[in-house]
């Protein structure tokens with residue numbers, strides 16, 4: 277299995293003109309096992325997106341190292357797919373062209389043409405191949421973004437609040453979609469979310485981060501069989517454990533903490 281991510285002593289500070297520098301991440305150490313589903317959760321501004329961007333290779337750490345399957349991460353590459361909160365489909369390409377885009381620019385399209393249709397089918401978009409993003413719903417665009425990233429067969433899929441813009445029911449449908457894709461094509465999934473239920477429903481590990489500078493506060497292993505019952509006692513117990521850790525358990529008011 278591929279997709280092992282190793283993060284060793286990573287810190288990142290952003291310099292800002294006219295303002296004090298912000299230390300976004302401090303001494304992050306993480307080992308993400310190949311093929312696992314991991315969620316990052318923590319207050320706004322604690323460095324979740326920064327950590328994801330570092331793994332993507334979009335930005336570089338000030339100190340520390342990141343590895344994917346033993347190779348140092350230095351720049352973006354096809355072996356890491358990225359899905360953002362709002363879809364980033366090209367408005368001038370139809371849904372099928374958007375999904376095929378990566379294959380085309382890598383010269384792999386002719387050999388893998390049939391995979392485009394397979395992915396369209398897998399994310400439930402058959403029949404909408406010729407629709408443009410503005411003619412699709414938010415959830416459909418997000419599913420197309422997922423297919424566009426996955427068709428490149430990344431070792432790791434990095435998702436930054438991928439379902440944040442969707443309504444609650446669509447969100448739950450998409451969570452099942454993620455699980456279906458993940459179980460059929462085992463790859464490492466790292467997802468930033470603000471939704472505690474979503475983290476418990478999907479993940480094998482939930483990584484809780486503390487606010488500025490962002491540090492790993494706790495890693496919680498979710499040992500629940502699948503499919504997971506959202507209202508089961510064990511599910512609710514994990515939910516409570518995470519909320520308590522985020523100071524949202526309801527027993528203590530911490531106005532400085534917010535999601």
Ligand SMILES: Nc1ncnc2c1ncn2[C@@H]1O[C@H](COP(=O)(O)OP(=O)(O)OP(=O)(O)O)[C@@H](O)[C@H]1O
Pocket residue numbers: 290291292298299300318319320321322323324325326327
């Ligand atoms: N390019 C940048 N330049 C300056 N500061 C930045 C930059 N990117 C992030 N920061 C700062 O780093 C800190 C962490 O930001 P980041 O976007 O990683 O937080 P986050 O945990 O993803 O928050 P949210 O949940 O609101 O998305 C914030 O204080 C932010 O202002």
Ligand SMILES: [Mg+2]
Pocket residue numbers: 324325326436
């Ligand atoms: Mg963010």
